[in-house]
Amino acid sequence: MxxxxxxxxxxxxxxxxxxxxxxxxxxxxxxxxxxxxxxxxxxxxxxxxxxYGGRIYAQPLRDVWPDLDKKAPIHRWVTKERFSFTWGSRVVTLEYRVGRSVSFTTYxxxxxxxxxxxxxxxxxxxxxxxxxxxxxxxxxxxxxxxxxxxxxxxxxxxxxxxxxxxxxxxxxxxxxxDPGKVAIGAKEVLRVGEGAINDRLGLSKKEGLAWLVAGDVTEGVPGGGFIYTMKDTISVGIVLHVGRAVEAAEKGFLRTSIHGMVEKLRLHNYFKQIWGDADVVEYGGHLTIEGGLGLxxxxxxxxxxxxxxxxxxxxxxxxxxxxxxxxxxxxxxxxxxxxxxxxxxxxxxxxxxxxxxxxxxxxxxxxxxxxxxxxxxIMSDPYYFTVLPALLTSLLKKLFEADYEEPTIMDAVFEAASEEDISIAKLLLKLASVVGRV
Amino acid sequence: MSTLEKPFKIEDLLQRNIWDVDEEPHIEIPLDDQEGLKKKALALLCPAGCYTLIGDRLIFSYEGCVECGLCRIITPSDKIRWTYPRSGKGVTYRYT
Amino acid sequence: MAGYRVVVGIKWVPNTQAVRFDPKTGTLIRQGVPAIINPQDLHAIEMALRLRDAYGGEVIVITMAPPPAVQGLEHAIGMGADRAILVTDRSFAGADTLATSYVLARAINKVEREIGRVDLAVFGQETIDSSTAHIGAQVASWLGWPYIYYVKQASLSNGSLRVVRQLEDVIEEYEAKLPAVISVLAKALRPRHVSLLNKLRARTERPIITWTNKDLGLDTRCVGLKGSPTIVAKVTYLPEVPRLKKVHKAENPREAARWLLKNLLSDEKTRDLIARALWGEGSA
CATH class of the missing domain: 3.50.50.60 (FAD/NAD(P)-binding domain)
Known part of the structure; x- marks a missing residue:
C-alpha cells in the first residue's frame, strides 16, 4: 500500500x-x-x-566543499573593510581596499x-x-x-x-x-536593494563590505557595532560583552537596551545615509563566544x-x-x-x-x-571602548574643526587628552600592553 | 515622517520574524521571589525584550523569545527553567 | 484491525503570524512566508491520537493541499499519526469550502474502499486563514454521517461515540452512532510534541500516500475553482477604535484601578464610547 x-x-x-x-x-x-x-x-x-554577524572566511570551507565558490549561496565577496570610531556626532573611519578577497557574506x-x-x-x-x-x-x-x-x-x-x-x-x-567569556549580539536586516548598496558604498556587482564600529554606539560597554552588505540587504547589529554589560546595567550606568542600541545605530546620522529609510525585514539575537581558549x-x-x-x-x-x-x-x-x-x-x-x-x-x-x-x-576592558574613540575623535576635532588657527598635532593630542580627561601616560601603558598581548 | 525614521519598539522589530509560538512556555522563571535576579540586566540585555521592569518588579513573557540563552547564563540556575521550544516552534530566521 | 480507524482532516495554511503590512505601501507582504498546520488542527490530531492510544486502531491524517504540505504531514506523523494522505491536484486549486469538503469526503470514501472502515473523522474548529468552520459539517453532509462540533472530550464504546461539547454557557453530552464526524473545540487539549522516533519514521518509512484526481476520479466541475460557488462580494474593514493615548504610571494595582475607573467615567467621550459599546449606537 x-x-x-x-x-x-x-x-x-x-x-x-x-x-x-x-x-x-x-x-x-x-x-x-x-x-x-x-x-x-x-x-x-x-x-x-x-x-551570526554576516561574513564567512572561505578557504577552510573549500577544504570540505571544493565547489563552494560555484555552488554555495554566496552573496558578496568582501572587498572593502571599514573600521569606525564613533563619539557623539563625530566619526573616524578607516577603509581598506582588499587586494584579494578571502571572505564572503551570506545569510x-x-x-x-x-x-x-x-x-x-x-x-x-x-x-x-x-x-x-x-x-x-x-x-x-x-x-x-x-x-x-x-x-x-x-x-x-x-x-x-x-x-x-x-x-x-x-x-x-x-x-x-561564564558571562565574562561570552557576548550578546542583536541584529537587524534592512532591505536596501542591490543597486542602492552598490551605488552608496562604491561596490561593483558581487563586491561586499564588512564594517566594524567601536565607540559610544555601545555606551561604554566593551563590544561594538557591525555592518555587512548582503546581496540586496544590509545587516546592522550590536555586540556587547555580557559580563561587562550586566555589571553596567546593574550599577545603573547602562540605560539603553541592546535593541535600542541597534536602533540608534540604524538611525545614526553618519551610517543611515547608507540605507536611507530601508525597511527592517528581520530582527534577532544570539550569544557568541568572546574568543580565546576560555570556553x-x-x-x-x-x-x-x-x-x-x-x-x-x-x-x-x-x-x-x-x-x-x-x-x-x-x-x-x-x-x-x-x-x-x-x-x-x-x-x-x-x-x-x-x-x-x-x-x-x-x-x-x-x-x-x-x-x-x-x-x-582587551576585548573586555571598557578602557579601549571609551578612551580610544573619545581621544581619537577629539584629536581630529582639534585638527579639522579650527576656524582660524590649527594646532600642531602634538598640541592637539595634549589638548584632546586634557579635554577628555585622559592620562597620556596611562594610555601609552595600555597601548604597550596591547602590543605585548597581540 | 516615515515610521522608519523613528526607533522601532521591540514588538515592531520582532513582528518582522516568522513565529510559531508554542502554547506552553519553554522558559519559566518564578517571579514571586525576585531575590538574586539581575533585573536591570535582564530588562536591558534580553535582545527580544522579554523582560520588563515595572518599578523594581520584573515581568516576563516568553512569546517573543529568540532562544539566545542570555537569561539562562545570568540567572542562578535554581531560579530559571530554560529549554529550547520543541516541535520546531519558536522563531524561524531567514536572513540572519 | 482491532480498535478504530480515525481520519483527521488538516489544513496547510499561511503562517498568519508572519504576514505583515508593508509600512510604505500598506499592502500585505506574503513573500517568504512559510505555511504551517492550522493551529487548531493540532488539537484535532491530538484528540485522534488519544482515542487511538485508548482503544487501539489507527490515525490517518489527510490534507488537500499543494505538495509542500508533505512537511505538515511529516509533522503529524512526528506527533504519532500512523499514516498520512496528501490529496493534491492542479484542478483542486482555488477551492472554497464546498469543493474542498467534497474532495475530502470522496477521499475518505476511498480510504474506506482501499484501507478499511473509517469510524470517525475529526476536524479542528476553524482555520486561521478563513475562519468559516464549514469543513466538518460539509464533510458530514457529503458522507451522511452525524456531526457534532465544539467537542471537548470524546470516548468510544460498542460502535458509538460519546462526546462532551462545550458552548459558551452550557456543557452538553451527546451520544452518536459511528461512523461520525466531529470538530474539536479550539484549544481544548494540549497537542503533543513531535517525537524523535516518530519523526524518524516519517523520514524513513515515509508513510505518506499521494492521491491526485487520477486516483479519485472526481468530476472536474465539482472541484477547485469550478466547483466553488462562494463569491467574496465585499470586504469592509471595521473602523479603528479611537484611542485617547493616555498613559498613567500607577503606584500600585489598587491605585491603577481607581485611576482607570475615574477616567473612564469622568471623560464624556469615553463614557459615550463605553455606552455605545455596551448598548449600541444612539444609547449615549
Missing part, C-alpha cells in the same frame, strides 16, 4: 546533534565515507535558528541549509523539529541520544549543539557559560563522543575580524576524519577519538586561538 519505504533504523553509526556549520560538515564528510549518519536539528528545517540560515543539503545528498538522514535532551552514557561510554522518552543508539555521537552547551553541561564536560570544554572527546563548533568553544573575535563559521566547519571536518580513522583501527574508543584533539591542536584553528589568546582581556 502506498510508497512505504525503508524500515525505521534502530541504530546509526553516527548521530550528529545540530545542523549548523560544524554538524553539517561532519555529517557530510562521514556520509561521504559511507557511514550511516543521522543529523538532528531542533529548528523547522536546517538553518532556521542560525544567526547563515541559507548557508546552513546548503550545507545540510550537501550532507543529505551524500546520504546523511536529516530529522528536524527534534530537541535532544541528553547524550546517553552507559559504563563510561556514549551510546546514543535521548529526546523526551525516545532513545536512539549510535556508535558515535557528535555534539554540535552550538553556544548554549546544555548537553555538555549535563555530561559534566562544561560549566555553565574550550574540559574534554573534547569521550568514548563514542566528540564536540565540535561553538560547543567546543571554537571562535575568535580579534576586534577587527570574527571567525566562527570557518572554525566550526574545520572542527566538523577533523571530527569526521577522526571517526573514519578510529573505525579503521578498531572502533571509536576514547583513545582512538583522542586523535581529534591532536588534529585540532595542530590545525590553524588552534594556532589562531593560541596566538590571539590575550585578546579577550
Amino acid at each position: 502506498g510508497d512505504v519505504g525503508r524500515k525505521v533504523p534502530e541504530r546509526f553509526d553516527v548521530i550528529v546533534v545540530g545542523a549548523g556549520p560544524a554538524g553539517c560538515a561532519a555529517s557530510y564528510m562521514l556520509a561521504k565515507s559511507g557511514f550511516k549518519v543521522l543529523l538532528l536539528e531542533r529548528g523547522r528545517g536546517p538553518g532556521s535558528k542560525e544567526l 547563515l540560515p541559507e548557508m546552513a541549509k546548503w550545507m545540510a543539503d550537501r550532507a543529505t545528498e551524500a546520504g546523511a538522514l536529516l530529522v528536524d523539529e527534534v530537541v535532544v535532551d541528553d547524550i546517553v552514557v552507559r559504563d563510561g561510554r556514549v551510546v546514543g541520544v535521548r529526546s523526551g522518552t525516545d532513545f536512539l543508539r549510535a556508535d558515535v555521537v557528535i555534539d554540535a549543539e552550538g553556544v548554549n552547551r546544555i548537553l555538555l553541561e549535563k555530561l559534566g564536560l562544561a560549566e555553565r557559560l 574550550v570544554p574540559k574534554k573534547l572527546y569521550m568514548d563514542g563522543f566528540l564536540v565540535v563548533g561553538d560547543a567546543a568553544g571554537l571562535l575568535l573575535n580579534t576586534g577587527y575580524t570574527i571567525r566562527g563559521v570557518d572554525f566550526a566547519v574545520t572542527s566538523g571536518k577533523l571530527a569526521a576524519e577522526t571517526v573514519v580513522e578510529a573505525f579503521n583501527v578498531g572502533g571509536p574508543t576514547e583513545e582512538n577519538l583522542s586523535v581529534y584533539e591532536s588534529k585540532l591542536k595542530s590545525s590553524f584553528v588552534w594556532r589562531e586561538l593560541v596566538k590571539h589568546r590575550g585578546i579577550s582581556e
Whole structure:
C-alpha cells in the first residue's frame, strides 16, 4: 500500500546533534565515507535558528566543499573593510581596499541549509523539529541520544549543539557559560536593494563590505557595532560583552537596551545615509563566544563522543575580524576524519577519538586561538571602548574643526587628552600592553 | 515622517520574524521571589525584550523569545527553567 | 484491525503570524512566508491520537493541499499519526469550502474502499486563514454521517461515540452512532510534541500516500475553482477604535484601578464610547 519505504533504523553509526556549520560538515564528510549518519536539528528545517554577524572566511570551507565558490549561496565577496570610531556626532573611519578577497557574506540560515543539503545528498538522514535532551552514557561510554522518552543508539555521537552547551553541561564536560567569556549580539536586516548598496558604498556587482564600529554606539560597554552588505540587504547589529554589560546595567550606568542600541545605530546620522529609510525585514539575537581558549570544554572527546563548533568553544573575535563559521566547519571536518580513522583501527574508543584533539591542536584553528589568546582581556576592558574613540575623535576635532588657527598635532593630542580627561601616560601603558598581548 | 525614521519598539522589530509560538512556555522563571535576579540586566540585555521592569518588579513573557540563552547564563540556575521550544516552534530566521 | 480507524482532516495554511503590512505601501507582504498546520488542527490530531492510544486502531491524517504540505504531514506523523494522505491536484486549486469538503469526503470514501472502515473523522474548529468552520459539517453532509462540533472530550464504546461539547454557557453530552464526524473545540487539549522516533519514521518509512484526481476520479466541475460557488462580494474593514493615548504610571494595582475607573467615567467621550459599546449606537 502506498510508497512505504525503508524500515525505521534502530541504530546509526553516527548521530550528529545540530545542523549548523560544524554538524553539517561532519555529517557530510562521514556520509561521504559511507557511514550511516543521522543529523538532528531542533529548528523547522536546517538553518532556521542560525544567526551570526554576516561574513564567512572561505578557504577552510573549500577544504570540505571544493565547489563552494560555484555552488554555495554566496552573496558578496568582501572587498572593502571599514573600521569606525564613533563619539557623539563625530566619526573616524578607516577603509581598506582588499587586494584579494578571502571572505564572503551570506545569510547563515541559507548557508546552513546548503550545507545540510550537501550532507543529505551524500546520504546523511536529516530529522528536524527534534530537541535532544541528553547524550546517553552507559559504563563510561556514549551510546546514543535521548529526546523526551525516545532513545536512539549510535556508535558515535557528535555534539554540535552550538553556544548554549546544555548537553555538555549535563555530561559534566562544561560549566555553565561564564558571562565574562561570552557576548550578546542583536541584529537587524534592512532591505536596501542591490543597486542602492552598490551605488552608496562604491561596490561593483558581487563586491561586499564588512564594517566594524567601536565607540559610544555601545555606551561604554566593551563590544561594538557591525555592518555587512548582503546581496540586496544590509545587516546592522550590536555586540556587547555580557559580563561587562550586566555589571553596567546593574550599577545603573547602562540605560539603553541592546535593541535600542541597534536602533540608534540604524538611525545614526553618519551610517543611515547608507540605507536611507530601508525597511527592517528581520530582527534577532544570539550569544557568541568572546574568543580565546576560555570556553574550550574540559574534554573534547569521550568514548563514542566528540564536540565540535561553538560547543567546543571554537571562535575568535580579534576586534577587527570574527571567525566562527570557518572554525566550526574545520572542527566538523577533523571530527569526521577522526571517526573514519578510529573505525579503521578498531572502533571509536576514547583513545582512538583522542586523535581529534591532536588534529585540532595542530590545525590553524588552534594556532589562531593560541596566538590571539590575550585578546579577550582587551576585548573586555571598557578602557579601549571609551578612551580610544573619545581621544581619537577629539584629536581630529582639534585638527579639522579650527576656524582660524590649527594646532600642531602634538598640541592637539595634549589638548584632546586634557579635554577628555585622559592620562597620556596611562594610555601609552595600555597601548604597550596591547602590543605585548597581540 | 516615515515610521522608519523613528526607533522601532521591540514588538515592531520582532513582528518582522516568522513565529510559531508554542502554547506552553519553554522558559519559566518564578517571579514571586525576585531575590538574586539581575533585573536591570535582564530588562536591558534580553535582545527580544522579554523582560520588563515595572518599578523594581520584573515581568516576563516568553512569546517573543529568540532562544539566545542570555537569561539562562545570568540567572542562578535554581531560579530559571530554560529549554529550547520543541516541535520546531519558536522563531524561524531567514536572513540572519 | 482491532480498535478504530480515525481520519483527521488538516489544513496547510499561511503562517498568519508572519504576514505583515508593508509600512510604505500598506499592502500585505506574503513573500517568504512559510505555511504551517492550522493551529487548531493540532488539537484535532491530538484528540485522534488519544482515542487511538485508548482503544487501539489507527490515525490517518489527510490534507488537500499543494505538495509542500508533505512537511505538515511529516509533522503529524512526528506527533504519532500512523499514516498520512496528501490529496493534491492542479484542478483542486482555488477551492472554497464546498469543493474542498467534497474532495475530502470522496477521499475518505476511498480510504474506506482501499484501507478499511473509517469510524470517525475529526476536524479542528476553524482555520486561521478563513475562519468559516464549514469543513466538518460539509464533510458530514457529503458522507451522511452525524456531526457534532465544539467537542471537548470524546470516548468510544460498542460502535458509538460519546462526546462532551462545550458552548459558551452550557456543557452538553451527546451520544452518536459511528461512523461520525466531529470538530474539536479550539484549544481544548494540549497537542503533543513531535517525537524523535516518530519523526524518524516519517523520514524513513515515509508513510505518506499521494492521491491526485487520477486516483479519485472526481468530476472536474465539482472541484477547485469550478466547483466553488462562494463569491467574496465585499470586504469592509471595521473602523479603528479611537484611542485617547493616555498613559498613567500607577503606584500600585489598587491605585491603577481607581485611576482607570475615574477616567473612564469622568471623560464624556469615553463614557459615550463605553455606552455605545455596551448598548449600541444612539444609547449615549
